[in-house]
Amino acid sequence: GENVEQHPSTLSVQEGDSAVIKCTYSDSASNYFPWYKQELGKRPQLIIDIRSNVGEKKDQRIAVTLNKTAKHFSLHITETQPEDSAVYFCAASGLSGGYQKVTFGTGTKLQVIP
């Protein structure tokens, strides 16, 4: 089955700096890569996603890049703000046993220091 590895597990940055979270996946059939943000005590929420036919996607201060050959994808947050502090999960989705299955990374706790 699919295996998703996520690094780092914790990340501290100064407000205004950039943050990068990296994920690798094992199944070349995975074709959809969402990212979720989970604030303390709240539910995970989808913040950005990318499909396998696209190399990069940007939404304001957030961008995601995908390298299909190397099987890795990354989340980039620029000009970080305290409200970006949260746990971020990457995920890889593809067909498995006839169903579209999503496998999550183990999460990155991002702390933005004011």
Next chain:
Amino acid sequence: DVKVTQSSRYLVKRTGEKVFLECVQDMDHENMFWYRQDPGLGLRLIYFSYDVKMKEKGDIPEGYSVSREKKERFSLILESASTNQTSMYLCASSPSGQGRGGYTFGSGTRLTVV
């Protein structure tokens, strides 16, 4: 505008009890999922359902069962609760055809088994 509702936010149960965790969504989604979330392990899939009365095992189904009698409701059952099932349980749903993530999560149920 809560779209995925989990019946309990916190639960404390005794070892050996039968436990029911309820999840209801009002978005007419075909797909529903149960995950457990543990520190350092991310989100792990327990069971999922792509249609009424249909269920499929996820990555860690042992000790759990599910029921989906109606489209909007997906129940997770712990047949005989054990202390290693102490965890945060998250329900999620997504529309059919998408099935690639893009989940809407519930707020979670933090279950403690004593």
